[in-house]
Every structure is written in structure tokens, then in C-alpha cells.
Amino acid sequence: MSDEFELDTDDLTRRMEGAIAALRSEFASLRTGRGSASMLDPIMVDAYGQPTPLNQVGTVNVPEPRMVTVNVWDKSMVGKVEKAIRESGLGINPQLNGTIIMLPIPELNEERRRELGKVAGQYAEHARVAIRNLRRDGMDQVKKAKGDGLSEDDQKFWEGEVQLLTDQFIKKIDDQLETKQAEIMQV
Structure with a gap:
């Protein structure tokens, strides 16, 4: 691998963790009964x-x-x-x-539970968009390094690393959404 370029995956991870933390606080504000x-x-x-x-x-x-x-x-x-x-x-x-x-705290009726489930889905989608924006930032850094002389093999490696991080965080969002929707629908 090239000595000149190394993607700051710690920074990318920290920023993605921030998107997850924001999602958790949004989920916490949803009333579930x-x-x-x-x-x-x-x-x-x-x-x-x-x-x-x-x-x-x-x-x-x-x-x-x-x-x-x-x-x-x-x-x-x-x-x-x-x-x-x-x-x-x-x-x-x-x-x-x-x-x-x-x-x-009143009982939630079925209609209100469905509405809250949709709101939770919207919160999760906003978090996914934030993660995808961070992915794009990472990919842009790799492309810029390619223009500065990064080899094609190294470019593929770093793009794979960025995609792997993105997939991990999207899965975390999906898991949290599933948990929250189950909590909302629980009577």
C-alpha cells in the first residue's frame, strides 16, 4: 500500500457514531406507552x-x-x-x-402506534442519509488521493474499507429501528 495516503477511518467511524447517537436521542423522544x-x-x-x-x-x-x-x-x-x-x-x-x-401516560391506540412506527422509520432514514453522506466524503477523499498518485489497488482497498464501515452502520440503524418499532407495537 502507498505510504503517502491513509484514510482516517477513525474520524469516519466517530462521525458515523455521532449519527447513531442522534438517532438514539430521536428514538428516546418517541412516546411508546x-x-x-x-x-x-x-x-x-x-x-x-x-x-x-x-x-x-x-x-x-x-x-x-x-x-x-x-x-x-x-x-x-x-x-x-x-x-x-x-x-x-x-x-x-x-x-x-x-x-x-x-x-x-395514556395507552396508545393502534392508529397512533402505526403513526409512531412511521415517524421512527423517518428518523432512521435521516440517519441512513447522514451515514451515506459520510460514505460519500470518504469516497471523495479516496478519489482525490487517486488523482494525487494513489495506485488503483490501494484505491479499491480504501473504497472497500469505506463501504464496509457504511454497511456496518446501516445495519446498526436497521437493528435499532426494528427494536424501536417492536417496542412501539407492544401492547
């Missing part, structure tokens, strides 16, 4: 004149599988937190108990 503190992560509260993540104005707990609670630290913020949860589109009706907001 079970409570999870991460489902409230995308919610922003208008706190003291600026949007603030909900977990920075109160403590989020999951005392039982079908209940999430938010213990708001500042009593004056309870109404704003409740409003932010109602308007978040999660489909959860908050119940007040002093400074604690209780969020009972």
Missing part, C-alpha cells in the same frame, strides 16, 4: 424571558412505568411548565399537585 424522562427533553419553557429546557426548571422523575412527574423548583414557573407540556404535541394532559406536575 411507557414513561421516560427523555421524552420531555425537546420541551422548552419560557423561563424568565427566554426558552429554557424543561429539565433546567424542575426535576423529571418516572415513579412508575405509566407516570412521569416534574417537580418544578420555582412556584411561579408551574403554570408556564404546564403550558409548555400541553403545547408540546406529546398528547399528554398534565395534572397539577402543588409544584409537582403529574403526567399520566
